[in-house]
Amino acid sequence: MQPEATAVREANEANRTNEVKHAATGDYQPVFEMSMPIRWGDMDAFGHVNNTVYFRYMEQVRISWFESLGIMGGAEQGQGPVIVNASMEFLRQLHYPGDIVGLMTVGKPGRSSFDTGFELRRADDPGTLYACGAARCVWIDYAAGRSVPMPDALRALLEHPRFARAI
Secondary structure, eight states: OOOOHHHHHHHHHHHHHHHHHHHHHHHHHSEEEEEOOOGGGGGGGGSSBHHHHHHHHHHHHHHHHHHHHHHOTTTTTTTTEEEEEEEEEEESOSSSSSSEEEEEEOOOOSSSEEEEEEEEEEEBTTSOOOOEEEEEEEEETTTEEEEOOHHHHHHHHHSSOOOOOOO
């Protein structure tokens, strides 16, 4: 490997480590963790879990957290959460079989939005980070198609988060 490529790789790894530390221990607080199976169908033609599936894992952790809080948002109120951006850094390949453990963290809320962080690890290799991601949730009025202040109950949970594990 050329020295320039090594330096770039090392700088990227240092930045990634700082981002993960920030998401897990900085302004972000862990709120939810759950395990889910890696399915055979999650893999692609290259024999590893397809990159789009990592986003599904992240989504499932987020939705399960909302469900555990009983604030899924929904049609009856005409308001709820949407994702306005999402990103993922793929650090290691995942392969079938196995279980993935997803950890969700949250940042301080704004008027209608809050940021989330995610860490994905294998249950049989908890010391290795396989992916880290982020998503911004915005509370919207579905009919109007615009952001509205998030409910006070959700704001209180984000300002004073409690950690939970899915059974």
